[in-house]
Amino acid sequence: MLFFTQCFGAVLDLIHLRFQHYKAKRVFSAAGQLVCVVNPTHSLKYAPTRCAAAQASTEPGILPPCPHHEAVHDPQLVPCMCPLFSCPWEGHLEVVVSHLRQTHRISILQGAEIVFLATDMHLPAPTDWIIMHSCLGHQFLLVLRKQEKYEGHPQFFATMMLIGTPTQANNFTYRLELNRNQRRLKWEATPRSILECVDSVISDGDCLVLNTSLAQLFSDNGSLAIGIAITTSKVHSSEAEI
């Protein structure tokens, strides 16, 4: 009996996910756009020392504090950027993708334009939704984070990081788009390199920021669909003149 109940529950979940997928696809409508349902992970408390370590490791003569590894002074050495865990891993840029896939089971999607469908937006902060995006010969990490910068007032922060160097990151522009209920919000920027710290990008607020009421306006049944597009950078025409 228990077995049948569980089976029935699983089927219901599948139908629910399929329905969300279908709705997101219609909202974003672009033919062939890949919709990826991303489930949340309730974060452990963030470890600020990771950022400090990453930043310190780029300063000559200062060894990064690291309880698990021999301190190696190498500006290309990246602490694990997956904000879900206080992961002690450190490694070179070339192996970050395989670490994120294998250790943290973060999915990787192909395509210049995808739809990121974050479920269960009501979960309490801190919560993260993460996916990797393979496009134009590079891999990007999309992080959506629910966090309380001001106690009792959770906000959503979304940003895209290139798993590459800052110089490589400058060659791209990413766009995040929310579109629902006759409202549309678009954020376009140059991705940051994963060598910078996602925590500091979010604390600087240099990303798409939504307060709870805006997030609710764009959510549908507890899920938030974010259209993502990555292009090679062209200097914004309006700024090129300056």
Added chain:
Amino acid sequence: MLFFTQCFGAVLDLIHLRFQHYKAKRVFSAAGQLVCVVNPTHSLKYAPTRCAAAQASTEPGILPPCPHHEAVHDPQLVPCMCPLFSCPWEGHLEVVVSHLRQTHRISILQGAEIVFLATDMHLPAPTDWIIMHSCLGHQFLLVLRKQEKYEGHPQFFATMMLIGTPTQANNFTYRLELNRNQRRLKWEATPRSILECVDSVISDGDCLVLNTSLAQLFSDNGSLAIGIAITTSKVHSSEAEI
């Protein structure tokens, strides 16, 4: 001597405004786009009773509380929507524009696309920047407000209201665009009618919301340039399918 010092100050101010105007024009680049420098007004404390009065006046049988006028039950009667003053004026939609121009000296600009250049963004909350925009045969009110929803954390809220009925408002879409330093933020929505209360639109967060760090990223020398465009509404293609 004092006279010459004042003259010199005035000339410097003019040069500064001209320079800001010129920069904003280059940022937004669209040929012929009108740039309007909007100075802030430090708001008096908002009078929440104005909203309550406006809302109550639309409920049958409930007379709006109004200390200055005879209570008249007329859903088209608008309390003064200029948030700068606790203005006791009430009047019909047709005379709101002339009241705002004559009593509050709010400028009115023509054109489908304009640039709203709000100066002195550093001023403490509550502060408002307001302009009227005449376009497509109607008048719109753009309100940019700096307000502390959470004590000690000022945010910027920008919205556009039609000086007309909700039915008329549904025929339009407005777009607010910030563009600076390889970042771009766009908000598109249907304007609200001025018969609804600007205070409640802002408290609902159903508008463009910027926290201080984002506003600083988009500001140039203490001024924020917002590109404004109004079009007649077409149902967003992506939603039309639903």
